[in-house]
Amino acid sequence: MRSLVRRAGESRRCGEGRFPLACAFRCAAAGIAYAFRSQRNLKIQVVLGLAAVAAGFALGISRVDWLSIVLCIIVVSVAEVVNTAIESAVDLASPEWHELARAAKDAAAGAVLLASAGSVIVGLIVFAPYVLDLL
Numbered sequence: 001m002r003s004l005v006r007r008a009g010e011s012r013r014c015g016e017g018r019f020p021l022a023c024a025f026r027c028a029a030a031g032i033a034y035a036f037r038s039q040r041n042l043k044i045q046v047v048l049g050l051a052a053v054a055a056g057f058a059l060g061i062s063r064v065d066w067l068s069i070v071l072c073i074i075v076v077s078v079a080e081v082v083n084t085a086i087e088s089a090v091d092l093a094s095p096e097w098h099e100l101a102r103a104a105k106d107a108a109a110g111a112v113l114l115a116s117a118g119s120v121i122v123g124l125i126v127f128a129p130y131v132l133d134l135l
């Protein structure tokens with residue numbers, strides 16, 4: 001409890017310091033790091049994203065195709081980080097089973113699924129012509 005109070009104090013000091021923008025970036029980076037540490041799916045998505053980037057270089061995809069791939073990586077990453085935030089907030093607010101907690105977590109997971117499925121479709125549309133050209 002004492003460490004929680006101390007952390008709350010540190011957090012307030014950070015926001016009121018001379019470089020509140022630097023503090024905000026540090027907090028945001030900590031949030032991304034937490035999502036990466038706690039979400040196995042995010043690690044898998046990062047590996048798949050790196051694989052897509054490697055394939056993009058190997059196949060020499062166009063500028064527009066790069067734009068699609070990079071946007072997909074960003075959208076999936078954002079969805080997973082927001083999903084992590086919702087999961088943490090729900091666990092804090094409703095550690096016991098609750099229908100609304102279930103709905104919130106399911107909806108957050110659904111957002112990640114939509115982003116991931118959409119990215120797979122975009123990946124197929126982008127890479128299929130390059131792969132077919134090689135055959």
Ligand SMILES: Nc1ncnc2c1ncn2[C@@H]1O[C@H](COP(=O)(O)OP(=O)(O)OP(=O)(O)O)[C@@H](O)[C@H]1O
Pocket residue numbers: 039041083087090094095096097098099101102103105106109
């Ligand atoms: N407090 C709760 N009340 C009701 N249902 C819950 C609650 N916590 C979790 N659930 C149900 O269990 C599912 C999995 O929740 P959990 O917190 O284990 O997420 P997770 O498996 O870590 O998700 P992810 O794979 O996205 O990280 C939720 O989608 C929801 O349906």
